Amino acid sequence: xxxxxxxxxxxxxxxxxxxxxxxxxxxxxxxxxxxxxxxxxxxxxxxxxxxxxxxxxxxxxxxxxxxxxxxxxxxxxxxxxxxxxxxxxxxxxxxxxxxxxxxxxxxxxxxxxxxxxxxxxxxxxxxxxxxxxxxxxxxxxxxxxxxxxxxxxxxxxxxxxxxxxxxxxxxxxxxxxxxxxxxxxxxxxxxxxxxxxxxxxxxxxxxxxxxxxxxxxxxxxxxxxxxxxxxxxxxxxxxxxxxxxxxxxxxxxxxxxxxxxxxxxxxxxxxxxxxxxxxxxxxxxxxxxxxxxxxxxxxxxxxxxxxxxxxxxxxxxxxxxxxxxxxxxxxxxxxxxxxxxxxxxxxxxxxxxxxxxxxxxxxxxxxxxxxxxxxxxxxxxxxxxxxxxxxxxxxxxxxxxxxxxxxxxxxxxxxxxxxxxxxxxxxxxxxxxxxxxxxxxxxxxxxxxxxxxxxxxxxx
Amino acid sequence: xxxxxxxxxxxxxxxxxxxxxxxxxxxxxxxxxxxxxxxxxxxxxxxxxxxxxxxxxxxxxxxxxxxxxxxxxxxxxxxxxxxxxxxxxxxxxxxxxxxxxxxxxxxxxxxxxxxxxxxxxxxxxxxxxxxxxxxxxxxxxxxxxxxxxxxxxxxxxxxxxxxxxxxxxxxxxxxxxxxxxxxxxxxxxxxxxxxxxxxxxxxxxxxxxxxxxxxxxxxxxxxxxxxxxxxxxxxxxxxxxxxxxxxxxxxxxxxxxxxxxxxxxxxxxxxxxxxxxxxxxxxxxxxxxxxxxxxxxxxxxxxxxxxxxxxxxxxxxxxxxxxxxxxxxxxxxxxxxxxxxxxxxxxxxxxxxxxxxxxxxxxxxxxxxxxxxxxxxxxxxxxxxxxxxxxxxxxxxxxxxxxxxxxxxxxxxxxxxxxxxxxxxxxxxxxxxxxxxxxxxxxxxxxxxxxxxxxxxxxx
Numbered sequence: 001x002x003x004x005x006x007x008x009x010x011x012x013x014x015x016x017x018x019x020x021x022x023x024x025x026x027x028x029x030x031x032x033x034x035x036x037x038x039x040x041x042x043x044x045x046x047x048x049x050x051x052x053x054x055x056x057x058x059x060x061x062x063x064x065x066x067x068x069x070x071x072x073x074x075x076x077x078x079x080x081x082x083x084x085x086x087x088x089x090x091x092x093x094x095x096x097x098x099x100x101x102x103x104x105x106x107x108x109x110x111x112x113x114x115x116x117x118x119x120x121x122x123x124x125x126x127x128x129x130x131x132x133x134x135x136x137x138x139x140x141x142x143x144x145x146x147x148x149x150x151x152x153x154x155x156x157x158x159x160x161x162x163x164x165x166x167x168x169x170x171x172x173x174x175x176x177x178x179x180x181x182x183x184x185x186x187x188x189x190x191x192x193x194x195x196x197x198x199x200x201x202x203x204x205x206x207x208x209x210x211x212x213x214x215x216x217x218x219x220x221x222x223x224x225x226x227x228x229x230x231x232x233x234x235x236x237x238x239x240x241x242x243x244x245x246x247x248x249x250x251x252x253x254x255x256x257x258x259x260x261x262x263x264x265x266x267x268x269x270x271x272x273x274x275x276x277x278x279x280x281x282x283x284x285x286x287x288x289x290x291x292x293x294x295x296x297x298x299x300x301x302x303x304x305x306x307x308x309x310x311x312x313x314x315x316x317x318x319x320x321x322x323x324x325x326x327x328x329x330x331x332x333x334x335x336x337x338x339x340x341x342x343x344x345x346x347x348x349x350x351x352x353x354x355x356x357x358x359x360x361x362x363x364x365x366x367x368x369x370x371x372x373x374x375x376x377x378x379x380x381x382x383x384x385x386x387x388x389x390x391x392x393x394x395x396x397x398x399x400x401x402x403x404x405x406x407x408x409x410x411x412x413x414x415x416x417x418x419x420x421x422x423x424x425x426x427x428x429x430x431x432x433x434x435x436x437x438x439x440x441x442x443x444x445x446x447x448x449x450x451x452x453x454x455x456x457x458x459x460x
Numbered sequence: 461x462x463x464x465x466x467x468x469x470x471x472x473x474x475x476x477x478x479x480x481x482x483x484x485x486x487x488x489x490x491x492x493x494x495x496x497x498x499x500x501x502x503x504x505x506x507x508x509x510x511x512x513x514x515x516x517x518x519x520x521x522x523x524x525x526x527x528x529x530x531x532x533x534x535x536x537x538x539x540x541x542x543x544x545x546x547x548x549x550x551x552x553x554x555x556x557x558x559x560x561x562x563x564x565x566x567x568x569x570x571x572x573x574x575x576x577x578x579x580x581x582x583x584x585x586x587x588x589x590x591x592x593x594x595x596x597x598x599x600x601x602x603x604x605x606x607x608x609x610x611x612x613x614x615x616x617x618x619x620x621x622x623x624x625x626x627x628x629x630x631x632x633x634x635x636x637x638x639x640x641x642x643x644x645x646x647x648x649x650x651x652x653x654x655x656x657x658x659x660x661x662x663x664x665x666x667x668x669x670x671x672x673x674x675x676x677x678x679x680x681x682x683x684x685x686x687x688x689x690x691x692x693x694x695x696x697x698x699x700x701x702x703x704x705x706x707x708x709x710x711x712x713x714x715x716x717x718x719x720x721x722x723x724x725x726x727x728x729x730x731x732x733x734x735x736x737x738x739x740x741x742x743x744x745x746x747x748x749x750x751x752x753x754x755x756x757x758x759x760x761x762x763x764x765x766x767x768x769x770x771x772x773x774x775x776x777x778x779x780x781x782x783x784x785x786x787x788x789x790x791x792x793x794x795x796x797x798x799x800x801x802x803x804x805x806x807x808x809x810x811x812x813x814x815x816x817x818x819x820x821x822x823x824x825x826x827x828x829x830x831x832x833x834x835x836x837x838x839x840x841x842x843x844x845x846x847x848x849x850x851x852x853x854x855x856x857x858x859x860x861x862x863x864x865x866x867x868x869x870x871x872x873x874x875x876x877x878x879x880x881x882x883x884x885x886x887x888x889x890x891x892x893x894x895x896x897x898x899x900x901x902x903x904x905x906x907x908x909x910x911x912x913x914x915x916x917x918x919x920x
Contacts, residue, residue: 106703106808149648160646162655163623178895184804185836186620187873188609188659190880190888190918191900195622195655199648216705243566245676286746344644348566376645413647420650428650435638439907440651446906447899458650 004088006045010066014048014090017058021049021096032073032083032091036138038337038387038396039081039422044071044091051096053169053177053208060206060453061175063090069455072202074115074141078148079340080421082201086456092206094143100124101209109166109183111211114143121212130214133158136417137323143207148419149199153322156242156375157249157281158215160417165198167211173204173448183211196443201419202454204447218249218281222291223309223318226278226298227271231255231358231370233301234274235351238374240297242347246290250279250319251375257332258325258369258382265328266321271305276374277322279315329369329382336384339396340423343407344378344416353410354379360402364395378416405430425460464548466505470526474508474550477518481509481556492533492543492551496598498797498847498856499541499882504531504551511556513629513637513668520666520913521635523550529915532662534575534601538608539800540881542661546916552666554603560584561669569626569643571671574603581672590674593618596877597783603667608879609659613782616702616835617709617741618675620877625658627671633664633908643671656903661879662914664907678709678741682751683769683778686738686758687731691715691818691830693761694734695811698834700757702807706750710739710779711835717792718785718829718842725788726781731765737782739775789829789842796844799856800883803867804838804876813870814839820862824855838876865890885920 006024014022023029024046033043045068050056063070069089076083085091097115104110105128112121119139121132134145135152144150146168151160158164167181181187181194197205228234234253241248254262259272278294280287295306309315321328330338345353354370361368361381372379383399385392404414404427414420414427429437441459444451466484474482483489484506493503505528510516523530529549536543545551557575564570565588572581579599581592594605595612604610606628611620618624627641641647641654657665688694694713701708714722719732736758740750755766769775781788790798805813814830821828821841832839843859845852864874864887874880874887889897901919904911 104806104808106699107806108703109806149646149652151646155646159623162646162652163619172895172899176895178899179893180896182873182891183806183871184838184867184873184876185807186609186611186615186622186804186838186876188802188875188877188879189873189884189891190659190897191664191903192609192622192652192655192659193892193896193899195652196903199650199652204651216703218705239566243568243676245678283746283749285749286743289743289745342648344646346564346567346569346643347645348564378644378646407644411643413642413644413649415648416644416646417648419648424649431642431649432653433639435632435636436640436653437650439632439638439653442906443651443656443903446902 004045004068006068007066010062010068013062018048023047032093033085035076035078035081035083037079037081038339038385039084042084042086044085045088047091047093049093049096053171056092056171056206056208057175057177059090059092060171060173064174064452067450067452069452071454072147072206074144075117077138077140078144078421080418080423082148082419082421082457084422086422095141097208103128105130107183108214109211110214111209112142113209114207115141117141118145125214129217131217132212132214134161134164137326142210142212146198146207146210147201149417151373151417153250153252153373155373156251157247162195162198164213165194165210166213168194168197168207169209170197170205170207173453178205201421201457203444203458204453206453220282220284220287221315222280222287223315224278224291225270225307225318226276226303227305228274229302231274231354232351233303234276235354235374237276237298237301237303239347239350241294242375244293246293248278248290248294248375249281250277252277252322252371253374253379254325254371255369257367258329258371261328261332261369262321262325265331266324268321277318325371326382329384332367333384335386337387339383339385339400340418341381341383341400341403342415342418343403343412344376345407345410345412347377349410349412350374350377353406356406357403360399364399366392366395376416377412420458422457425458428460464505464528466528467526470522470528473522478508483507492553493545495536495538495541495543497539497541498799498845499544502544502546504545505548507551507553509553509556513631516552516631516666516668517635517637519550519552520631520633524634524912527910527912529912531914532607532666534604535577537598537600538604538881540878540883542608542879542881542917544882546882555601557668563588565590567643568674569671570674571669572602573669574667575601577601578605585674589677591677592672592674594621594624597786602670602672606658606667606670607661609877611833611877613710613712613833615833616711617707622655622658624673625654625670626673628654628657628667629669630657630665630667633913638665661881661917663904663918664913666913680742680744680747681775682740682747683775684738684751685730685767685778686736686763687765688734689762691734691814692811693763694736695814695834697736697758697761697763699807699810701754702835704753706753708738708750708754708835709741710737712737712782712831713834713839714785714831715829717827718789718831721788721792721829722781722785725791726784728781737778785831786842789844792827793844795846797847799843799845799860800878801841801843801860801863802875802878803863803872804836805867805870805872807837809870809872810834810837813866816866817863820859824859826852826855828859836876837872880918882917885918888920
């Protein structure tokens with residue numbers, strides 16, 4: 001049951017404006033009140049399917065007049081409860097806002113509506129020689145990715161959404177439409193509102209359109225897989241690669257359990273041992289040079305089976321397997337959910353952080369896989385739990401807290417790319433201190449005084 | 461004369477706390493009330509020379525209690541009036557905060573006090589194999605560079621201060637000390653307060669310490685100079701280089717008048733014609749490959765005298781000449797000041813923007829040189845004026861407005877790297893729209909309700 005009954009006037013207004021695209025139906029509310037994580041569903045009172053900016057502004061304006069919350073929704077692939085409706089209200093589904101507004105190939109940027117997914121954008125770029133590199137595992141919407149400051153496997157080379165959103169068109173809490181940023185590659189003109197919105201999880205405004213950076217498809221790409229005798233030698237290979245400044249495009253660590261899950265799920269025959277996946281981008285000579293450097297490092301650290309995947313179809317299969325790792329792990333324990341962790345630490349602390357995490361893993365009974373974007377110092381635990389089992393949930397909460405507190409003690413962060421949502425709010429003061437959290441709250445209040453945009457998220 | 465007489469109590473408090481480091485002396489006030497531009501000096505009421513964060517916090521707290529403005533000051537190399545005191549108050553000189561707090565070579569970051577200059581940081585990095593790439597012409601403080609979101613010649617490859625400040629320790633308007641960001645390479649934990657501070661020009665808080673990214677010194681570096689028959693062919697060379705995705709580290713355009721000024725000032729014998737300066741970073745093979753690609757593009761467009769400077773001393777001389785271009789141009793007209801312009805446009809509009817700018821230049825009598833970081837679409841006019849000559853000042857204002865309005869019409873920005881300060885405030889609504897400016901003002905009011913931090917800057 002939603003926690004809020006909508007005022008009858010609002011129901012009539014939204015029905016009259018949106019017709020079939022306004023729904024109080026149980027299945028729609030259920031679908032929009034849960035995400036991909038262990039968070040218990042929290043249902044919105046109704047769903048509006050918006051198709052343009054004016055409809056977002058209208059919905060926000062009408063809801064504001066009635067003091068009703070609005071929660072933006074993309075495809076629901078969040079894992080920290082961002083799309084849940086703890087106070088009820090309207091789930092504003094933007095998946096119908098899926099128009100590519102403009103591709104400026106000569107400038108290397110594209111403007112898209114917030115509901116465009118990353119794969120849709122890359123499909124639209126075919127023939128331009130450009131691509132959009134940010135790739136969280138799911139085929140998330142670009143609006144959702146911007147809202148959570150998402151990244152993924154390519155971030156070590158191409159940055160995160162923070163670095164790649166140039167401009168937005170955003171609906172404010174009072175329904176006004178704001179433009180932020182611009183298409184110049186740099187600017188010193190005023191406060192960086194674009195960066196303030198990126199990562200604000202729909203709590204400061206609803207991004208309706210985004211302009212994002214594109215990159216030339218590298219002349220040459222090659223991928224490699226290398227197996228290690230233990231996690232530490234794999235991690236040391238990562239650290240040395242980064243410290244040498246090799247411009248590797250992707251460098252991903254997967255542990256033995258992740259590989260086992262991938263082999264079952266993707267019908268691959270990869271060695272079930274600590275493994276690094278690499279990808280190199282550049283000219284043919286540069287790619288060869290990078291790969292040679294990394295292979296030398298890996299060899300010195302006991303890496304074996306350095307296997308190449310230069311053919312596009314082999315690379316695709318490899319990276320699809322990597323992207324499926326999350327779902328593959330879920331299949332290890334039918335009916336389970338994932339209690340996600342997502343810490344990121346300075347690279348010099350990565351080996352120590354992962355080693356201590358394995359000591360924690362040894363203390364619990366639940367299966368836990370580890371993988372991550374280790375070139376950035378970012379890794380995830382896939383903690384597999386039966387949400388109805390109190391002991392498992394307690395173990396998961398314990399290990400999550402241990403990992404987060406350790407990462408913060410190492411000058412890292414409680415979330416590298418998932419966001420705060422509902423799940424990490426308690427760690428925000430621990431990571432940033434009370435003064436910074438006070439300032440975040442002051443900004444929230446200045447922009448959304450009645451706390452109607454995605455209430456209950458980010459701020460503790 | 462300052463516009464504000466300090467309350468006697470505040471004078472006594474600051475005198476007692478700072479002794480000789482609190483000064484109401486005319487020469488100190490004069491030095492701190494002007495910058496490198498045409499802006500008329502506006503003197504602070506007094507100067508405080510702070511040496512640590514607690515002293516910044518104390519000064520801000522005492523001034524807040526009396527409603528007295530505080531204007532942070534680095535080395536005064538700003539060109540948009542950032543350090544001027546239109547309402548009097550305390551100029552808070554941070555140049556004594558010049559400690560390098562920590563260098564984490566293994567993580568590629570360093571924490572410095574705000575008064576450390578970029579050259580000082582690079583000197584301190586000797587022997588680590590790392591460098592800090594951001595290089596506005598002046599040897600500015602890192603605090604000042606962060607405040608104005610500065611960049612310079614390397615930005616096309618390494619980004620601007622926006623991309624390279626990872627964390628700050630900032631004193632708020634009420635004297636509280638806030639930590640923002642962290643040392644993890646990425647984070648999705650809460651609002652991006654670091655990015656909000658970078659480019660806020662001391663109006664939201666006073667950055668006292670910064671953590672910045674460092675980069676491995678490239679294995680190979682080479683520089684080149686190439687002369688073109690006209691500006692357009694030089695600009696087309698830039699555009700093609702960028703569109704091909706060549707990871708050039710620097711690509712700078714200088715026009716014939718800039719070269720003439722450089723030859724006089726730096727005693728060089730460069731051809732006095734439209735010229736590109738290049739620098740390539742990477743492995744020896746990659747540098748050779750990049751240079752070859754660019755030379756082919758330049759050759760096709762009529763570039764001549766493609767000259768190499770692979771020896772470090774030759775490269776240094778070349779880039780010193782480039783960095784001295786601003787001061788060299790000033791010498792063309794003894795006693796003059798520079799009316800700066802600093803627009804940045806999407807690269808596809810750069811040729812058109814520069815061509816139209818030359819048509820404007822042809823309309824005025826004052827000497828105007830053009831150079832810039834054209835790989836980003838950013839260029840400057842050095843408009844040489846006698847500030848006492850009304851006709852010259854009117855011509856300068858006219859051309860500045862023409863260039864800014866054109867850049868904004870081309871989806872560019874009124875300032876690529878100098879900042880808004882006093883000089884560009886009127887263009888902020890034109891560039892970002894009234895709603896965004898309202899939101900900036902709401903944030904300013906939330907963080908500094910009495911508008912005591914660098915009042916009169918950024919917001920119109």
